[in-house]
Amino acid sequence: MSGFTPLSRKQIAARIAQDIPEGWYVNLGIGIPTLIADAIPEGREVILHSENGILGFGPAPDPDKIDPWLINAGKQHVTLRPGGSFFHHADSFAIIRGGHLDLCVLGAFEVSANGDLANWATSAQDSAPAVGGAMDLAVGTKRVWVATEHTTRDGKPKLVESCAYPLTAQGVVGRIYTNLAVIDVTEGRFVVREMVPGLSREDLQKQTGTRLMFEEMEYA
Amino acid sequence: MIDKEVPNIAEALGDVRDGSTIMVGGFGSVGQPDALIEGLIAQGARDLTIIANNAGTGMTGLAKLMAAGHVRKIICSFPRSAGSTVFEELFSAGKLELEIVPQGTLAERIRAAGAGIPAFYTATTVGTRLAEGKETREFSGRTYVMERALHADVALIEAWRTDRMGNCIYRESGRNFNAVMAMAGDRTVVQSCGMVTLGMLDPEAVVTPGIFVDQVVVVPAHTQINETAGGMC
Numbered sequence: 458m459s460g461f462t463p464l465s466r467k468q469i470a471a472r473i474a475q476d477i478p479e480g481w482y483v484n485l486g487i488g489i490p491t492l493i494a495d496a497i498p499e500g501r502e503v504i505l506h507s508e509n510g511i512l513g514f515g516p517a518p519d520p521d522k523i524d525p526w527l528i529n530a531g532k533q534h535v536t537l538r539p540g541g542s543f544f545h546h547a548d549s550f551a552i553i554r555g556g557h558l559d560l561c562v563l564g565a566f567e568v569s570a571n572g573d574l575a576n577w578a579t580s581a582q583d584s585a586p587a588v589g590g591a592m593d594l595a596v597g598t599k600r601v602w603v604a605t606e607h608t609t610r611d612g613k614p615k616l617v618e619s620c621a622y623p624l625t626a627q628g629v630v631g632r633i634y635t636n637l638a639v640i641d642v643t644e645g646r647f648v649v650r651e652m653v654p655g656l657s658r659e660d661l662q663k664q665t666g667t668r669l670m671f672e673e674m675e676y677a
Numbered sequence: 678m679i680d681k682e683v684p685n686i687a688e689a690l691g692d693v694r695d696g697s698t699i700m701v702g703g704f705g706s707v708g709q710p711d712a713l714i715e716g717l718i719a720q721g722a723r724d725l726t727i728i729a730n731n732a733g734t735g736m737t738g739l740a741k742l743m744a745a746g747h748v749r750k751i752i753c754s755f756p757r758s759a760g761s762t763v764f765e766e767l768f769s770a771g772k773l774e775l776e777i778v779p780q781g782t783l784a785e786r787i788r789a790a791g792a793g794i795p796a797f798y799t800a801t802t803v804g805t806r807l808a809e810g811k812e813t814r815e816f817s818g819r820t821y822v823m824e825r826a827l828h829a830d831v832a833l834i835e836a837w838r839t840d841r842m843g844n845c846i847y848r849e850s851g852r853n854f855n856a857v858m859a860m861a862g863d864r865t866v867v868q869s870c871g872m873v874t875l876g877m878l879d880p881e882a883v884v885t886p887g888i889f890v891d892q893v894v895v896v897p898a899h900t901q902i903n904e905t906a907g908g909m910c
Contacts, residue, residue, distance in 0.1 A: 508780060509704040509853045525707070526849035532705040532758070543849055545856035545884070546704075546730075547788040550781030554799065578806075585768055585775055587755040588807065593781030596800040627804035 461655030463636040469604055471496040473562060473634050477503050481559035482512070482552075484594055486576075487531050488564040489604040504540075506558060508590040510549045513541030530590065553590065554597040561598040563591065565605045565633075567620040570667050572630040572642045574603065575622035586623075595626035607635035607664050614666030616640065616647060637661055646670050681843040682872060682893045686716035689866045689892045693722040693831055696749075700787065700829040700862055701729040701739060702855035705758075708847065710835040710868035711738045712896040717833070718745050726750040728787070728829060730780065730854055734760035743767055750774035752827070754783050777807065784857055786827035791860025791889075796825045832862025836885070839869040840876075843890030844883045852884060859889045867893045 464472065470492035477483060477497065484506045485493050495516060497503050504513050508530040515536040518524065529535045544552075552558060567575040574595055578586035595601055608614055616633065633640045638661055639651035648670045652661055662669050683689045690713065693699070699717070703709025717725075718741060725748050732751050733739030740763040742748055748767075756764050756775060767773040778786065779801050789797055798821035802808040812823040834855045837848035845867060847855060859865050872895050 507850070509707070509850050511850055524849065526851050528705060528707050528850055530704075537849070543847075543852055545847075545852045546780075546784040546854045547857045550784045554781050554785075554801065581806075585756050585764075586777065587757045588777055588779050589755045590780040592779040592801045592805065592807070596803070597781070624805045 461653050467492055469634055469636055473604055482506055484558055484561040486563040490562040508549055510544050513538045550593055553593050558598040560600045561594040562602045562604050565603045566622045567615050567617050568603050568630050568633055569617055569619045570647050571645045572628040573620050574625045574630050575620040576625050578623040591625050595629045600631050601629045603630050603633045605635055607637040617666035680841045682841055686894050689894050690716045690720045693720055695722050696724045697830040698726040700832040700858040702834045702858050704730050704853040708835050708851035708853050708855050709738055710833045713833040713868045714738050714742055718742055723747050724749045728752045730754050732756035732761055732764035752776040754778055754780035782824050786824055787857045787861045790826035790828040796823050798823055829862045832858040832865040834859050834867045836867050836869050838871050838873050839893050840873055840878055843887030844878050845885035847884055856884050859885045864891045865889055868896050869893050
C-alpha cells in the first residue's frame with residue numbers, strides 16, 4: 458500500500474461539510490462530527506442543534522467572552538448566532554424524535570452493511586456505558602451519516618458484515634465518510650462513491666470487513 | 678397572599694424522607710441546583726434514587742451527594758464523563774444501582790409523568806439491549822418500545838428569575854431538564870438566582886408557570902456553589 462494519503466480528522470469533517478446544503482437543521486455528535494461546525498463554508502446557513510436545548514449555536518467564544526450558561530451537548534462553551542433559540546429537553550428531543558432534523562452526523566465503533574450502527578457501548582460486558590442522545594438521534598433524524606476512521610487504531614475494520622459491539626440502532630446509517638472513502642449504505646450493501654487519490658480498490662477492500670461495491674463510483 | 682419563597686434551604690428540604698426519588702435538573706453543571714444538592718446532603722436523607730442526566734463530576738453537586746453515601750440508585754443517560762470518578766468508584770464497588778435511559782426517552786418519561794401519561798411508545802432502543810424485557814408494539818408497520826412515565830417525590834430545579842407565585846424563567850442552555858422536571862415532582866423546589874417583583878416577569882416569556890412550583894429559595898451569586906470561575910448567577 459502506497460501512493461495515497463488518508464484524510465485527517467479535520468479533512469473528513471471538511472469533506473462532510475461540503476455535502477450539507479444551506480437550510481438544513483443538523484445535529485453533530487462528539488468526535489470528528491464536532492469538527493464539521495468549523496468547516497461549513499462562510500455564508501452557508503446551516504442551523505446546528507444541540508441536545509441540551511439550542512438551535513443555531515455558533516463557534517467557541519474567545520476565552521475572555523465565555524458565557525457559563527451556554528454550552529453544547531459536548532459541554533463545550535459555544536456562542537449563539539442571530540436567530541438562535543433555547544428550549545427545554547423534552548422539546549429538544551421532540552425535534553430529534555419527531556423527525557424534524559435533516560441530518561445527524563455520528564461517530565461509530567462499527568457500521569454494518571445493512572446500516573446497523575454501534576457507537577455507544579464498547580463491549581457487551583460494559584455495564585455502565587453512556588448512551589446520551591445517540592439512540593434518539595439514530596432513529597429520529599431524517600438522515601444518519603457516520604464520520605469515522607476506516608479502521609480501528611490496531612487496523613481492524615469498522616465497516617463490517619454485522620456489528621459485534623452492542624447496537625445503537627438498526628438499519629439507520631445512510632452514508633459513511635472515512636479517512637479513505639465515501640461510502641453509501643444502499644439496500645444492504647456498501648457502495649463506494651469516492652476514494653482518496655492513489656488508493657486502489659483492492660487496498661480499500663482489504664481494510665473493510667465485508668464486500669464493497671464499486672460499480673457506481675462517481676470519482677476514481 | 679401567595680408566597681412560595683422560603684427563607685432557607687433547610688426549610689425547603691426539611692421533610693425529604695429516606696428512600697425518596699429526587700429529580701435533579703441541569704445538564705453537566707449548567708442549570709444544576711448545586712445549593713439544593715448541598716442542602717440535601719446536610720438534610721441527611723439516605724437511600725435516595727436520583728434522576729438526572731449525568732452522574733456528577735469532580736467532588737461537587739451530585740458527585741458529593743453520592744460520595745457521602747446518600748444515593749442508592751441513579752437513573753441517567755450519561756453516567757461516565759471526564760471527572761465522573763465518584764460514580765465509577767461506587768458503581769464498580771457495587772454500591773450504586775444504575776438505570777441507563779436514552780436522553781430523549783428520559784426527557785419524555787419525565788414529561789409524561791408531568792402530563793399524566795402513564796406510558797408511551799418510541800422507536801428509540803428498538804433492537805438494542807436497552808429494549809430487552811420491554812413490551813413492543815407495531816404502529817403502521819414500524820416497531821416501537823413501550824416506556825413508562827418517571828415520577829419523583831421531589832424535583833430540584835435551578836431557575837434564573839422567579840416571582841413569589843413561582844413563575845420561572847431560565848437562562849440560555851440552563852433550561853434543559855429543569856423545565857420538564859418542574860412538572861414531574863410531587864413537590865418542586867426551585868433554586869432561583871433572583872426573585873423579582875410580581876408582575877415583572879413577561880407573561881409571554883414565562884417558561885414554568887407557578888402552578889408547577891411549590892417552594893423557591895433564592896441563592897444569590899455570592900453563595901452559588903459552582904466550579905465555574907465567577908459563579909453562574
